[in-house]
Amino acid sequence: MEERFTYDMLDRLTGVVEGLDTTGVFAYDTYGRMTSKYLQGEMVFDSTAYWASGRLQRIQMGNTSLSLIIQIMQFLILILFH
Numbered sequence: 001m002e003e004r005f006t007y008d009m010l011d012r013l014t015g016v017v018e019g020l021d022t023t024g025v026f027a028y029d030t031y032g033r034m035t036s037k038y039l040q041g042e043m044v045f046d047s048t049a050y051w052a053s054g055r056l057q058r059i060q061m062g063n064t065s066l067s068l069i070i071q072i073m074q075f076l077i078l079i080l081f082h
Contacts, residue, residue: 016024
């Protein structure tokens with residue numbers, strides 16, 4: 001099966017097509033940060049938030065926020081590696 005990739009004007013990956021099916025769709029904000037991702041017709045995430053520094057603050061999937069998980073992971077990394 002043939003696999004093709006689509007890109008926007010800034011050479012960011014925006015889609016993956018296998019045969020006649022679109023299997024991946026990606027969107028970005030004006031800073032080039034990925035804001036949504038769909039694979040095989042399933043939402044991976046559809047909303048993100050970033051701190052002013054550019055670091056990821058929150059990923060949201062529909063109504064489910066992963067911000068608490070990210071905060072816990074950042075806390076553990078801080079403890080383990082500092």
